[in-house]
Amino acid sequence: MTDFEPKIITFLCNWCSYGAADLAGVSRFQYPPNMRVVRVPCSGRISPKMILAALRKGADAVWVSGCHPGDCHYIEGNYYARRKFTLLKELLEYQGIEPGRLHFSWISSAEGVKFAQVANDVIAEVKKLGPAKHFIKKTPGEIAA
Amino acid sequence: MINYTENIRKISSDLLKSGKVDVVIGYKSGTLPGVNEPFLAKTPEDADKLVWDSQCRLNLANYLTHRKDKVGIVAKGCDSRNINTHIVERRISREQVTVIGVPCTGMTDKTRLKELAGGDILTLTEAGGKITVKTAKGEKTADKNDLLQDNCIRCLHRNPVINDIPAADPVPEVNTTRNNDAIEKIEAMSADERWAFFDDLLSGCTRCYACKNACPLCYCPTCFVDESRPQWVGKGDDPVDVRTYHTLRAFHCAGRCTDCGACEAACPMNIKVRLLTGKLEKSCYERFGWEAGMTSDVRPALDTFTTHDPEEFIK
Ligand code: SF4
Ligand code: SF4
Secondary structure, X not given: OOOOOOOEEEEEEOOOHHHHHHHHXXXXXXXXXXXXXXXXXXXXXXXXXXXXXXXHOOOOEEEEEEOOOOOOOOOOHHHHHHHHHHHHHHHHHHOOOOHHHEEEEEOOOOOHHXXXXXXXXXXXXXXXXXXXXXXXXXXXXXXXX | OHHHHHHHHHHHHHHHHHOOOOEEEEEEOOOOOOOOEEEEEOOOOHHHHEEOOOOOOOOHHHHOOOOOOOEEEEEOHHHHHHHHHHHHOOOOOHHHEEEEEOOOOOOEOHHHHHHHHOOOOOEEEXXXXXXXXXXXXXXXXXXXXXXXXXXXXXXXXXXXXXXXXXXXXXXXXXXXXXXXXXXXXXXXXXXXXXXXXXXXXXXXXOOOOHHHHOOOOOOOOOOHHHOXXXXXXXXOOOHHXXXXXXXXXXXXXXOOOOOOOHHHHHOOOOOOOHHHHHHHHHHHHHHHOOOOOOOOOOOOHHHOOOOOOOOOOEO
């Protein structure tokens, strides 16, 4: 599995983690290019539908990152998100999705170093798991909308 | 059961006569024995058609959504919690509803009834805690308690939690501790076994959506299954689409499901969809100490938060 390069769909909050990714880039902190970034207005915007859609289309993992509790641009979006993620993670793992396929983090826009670190950790964990096995829709019937 | 029925009829006809309500939502005997159907009694004469026995599986809170008139509603323990949820979610106002609370001793499981009968049920009678079914081949009797639905076996709140006019004295609660055996059995499997278990569980699903239609929580004007831009879930019977449907449906009920069992009672394929909603119910309790529908003024688990919610899984 050494040459396996996972595709990781990464949902980043516009107000913090997206900035952190930018900062990591500008500061030339190294992390491999396995992320496919989707910018969202808030971690609270993430619906389980989106996470499942990523898995269905073949993502090897999903990583969602938002602002630290107390720092949400919309005051409390990430608190709601935290509850949602708690339940979604438990429901998906209960159905047989490996814990290493779903990642969540709080990264502020000043934490470029933390961003690169978490990115490296996530990639390492997913590489260990190998390509996704479950929840991938294999039939070609689904035409992109 | 007879006096339950008589009390319900009397209370309903009084309510309708006095004009306190415009309609009473209750059950009447269905076209098939062993399956009561929802019924809207609009006149005192209608009220005489109302019945109560152990075949009232559907959750009547489902018929409250967006009603504009004054409604009386017959409610067992779980229905009453869904009425609370409806009030919290503003599907109906507290002032509009008069709850005729029925202390419940459980509903029979349709599959267990069928197994008992061993053929098409021609008549079903219930007396003194026993159920008797008659088929073309003969008659069989069993204890009602041996025929209960899975959710009724583990029920913690048989007495309605919101109750304006009790139809009978409270019944003793039979359970004091949460029984999560079915969920824990699955949790104990390996990840791959769990994946395979659910593939197998859902393999018979025809996507008829009876489970969703029977559920009082599913009232969105456009359900995610009908969304097309983007399309979050394919329409067919592809196992991943089926899994997506069930995962999202269960998730939409998270923190709101009262484990009334209407979904399983409605499923023509006998799919145990409560194994998904049940996991979320368990998680809500363990993570947030939350039990759905116990009051009419607290927002459900996913519509609220505390600053110290658990987050050990977040990096
Ligand atoms: S999901 Fe099923 S058990 Fe839960 S409230 Fe809906 S019908 Fe009842
Ligand atoms: S009622 Fe049964 S067959 Fe119909 S969609 Fe639900 S689980 Fe599938």
